[in-house]
Amino acid sequence: MLYIVGLGLSDETDITVKGLQAVKGSERIYLEAYTSILTVGKEKLEAYYGKEVVIADREMVETESDAILANADKINVSFLVVGDPYGATTHTDLVIRAREMNIPVQVIHNASIMNAVGACGLQLYNFGQTISIVFFTDTWRPDSFYDRIIENHNIGLHTLCLLDIKVKEQSIENMARGRKIYEPPRYMTVNQAVEQLLEIEENRKQGICTPESLAIGCARIGTSTEQIVAGSLSELLEVDFGGPLHSLVLVGSKMHHMEADFIRAYAVNVESFDALVKKQYKF
């Protein structure tokens, strides 16, 4: 059996009891470590499970899936995913490959930022499509996701923006020279995401993500140091959200007044929040 086990959002105790049973009954355990992170590392998980955990980086999951799946028709193998197993495309690939090899698969679900973002006080059914914002480089400043934000905006919906994570990335020079030397991990902050959004708006002038647009910066959702701050994009630029992971919610024009009441408690500045809500949302 291949168990694909969601680990949730915070630490080793966010695994479900069912997930922990699967892990303890597995002969091999892999930890997918490139689409998200917990607040604890592999060593903590190993101590908690009493088992060895192998870090599976993107290269391994995408090119060596058969090694991960080896003998999983006879023994139990657990593949651990931060959040919920179906958060990222890669894991569906692994399920498809297992199916081809006639390996039974059991998915053990857990919380994902896709539902836990409800903690910010906006109702989940008022969210449109989720988008990802990637790090700009000097030569690559993609903005096609802005069209998705506009689509949500046009029908009044909130947008959850997932922010880029770079782990085990090579510099262009190291890549060119075939040197397996990796850069330190980078996690996009709310501030960086806001900067990039304002730059895109500055270029495109579509009136979507302006300095006055209401948004909610979220850091470490589901952990004991969770931080949620509501304000205009220009206000959020100045907020220190601390360590990763961050995400950003763009508030849609159909915000309900109950939602506004809830997120008011997170306002960086209640006075400017009230003024902004009164002006833009008419309550």
Next chain:
Amino acid sequence: MLYIVGLGLSDETDITVKGLQAVKGSERIYLEAYTSILTVGKEKLEAYYGKEVVIADREMVETESDAILANADKINVSFLVVGDPYGATTHTDLVIRAREMNIPVQVIHNASIMNAVGACGLQLYNFGQTISIVFFTDTWRPDSFYDRIIENHNIGLHTLCLLDIKVKEQSIENMARGRKIYEPPRYMTVNQAVEQLLEIEENRKQGICTPESLAIGCARIGTSTEQIVAGSLSELLEVDFGGPLHSLVLVGSKMHHMEADFIRAYAVNVESFDALVKKQYKF
């Protein structure tokens, strides 16, 4: 402390280790029992926790929240929610009330159908807003949610439809006479949802939910009897999905061919699935 603990989607072992610790350390435990259900009942949970569990119906949560929160500034109280705590509006009300009473709140997240629906093979970031379909009655056949489906449809996105649950409902006669006699619980099936959608389309003729539209019926997602069937709405009308809970996914026009490959394994009829996908999605 008020702990709001997500129970996940299936049975007593879907609680997280962190959630179980919170429950075991609580003096009072309430189970919200009107927006969703587990595959096990209150007795099973009580045996598993070694504690008494009080069923909190809608009336209790909405009108007696102060009783639920009594002394929660001094003792620990757990409020259990099937799925994730932020799936339903009611629970944000409880958080707001706790804040007003200066009671610290800790939310312990878990899987929700909002993310676990990724099990059907469609990518979560290709979903638009989630909608709810309520039971039609002879005199009340609301269809405003159809406009939300159209909004998703117009930008090519999938729609997750959550299906109605009626627990502890009174008949109109019993309500009029003030008799606290309740009807047996009812859970909308995929078939009933499809029937209602086809009726709305028949009336409105907007070409959105036609008998040929591609959809995925999901039953008991995250449980050991999970059932996922892909097909046209007319095909899904004939499928027996067994016991609750059911949900329905309307497939958007921007479906990726990788998504089609994945859900093909769930086709009620592979031949008609292939023909439909070829005709409507051009691959």
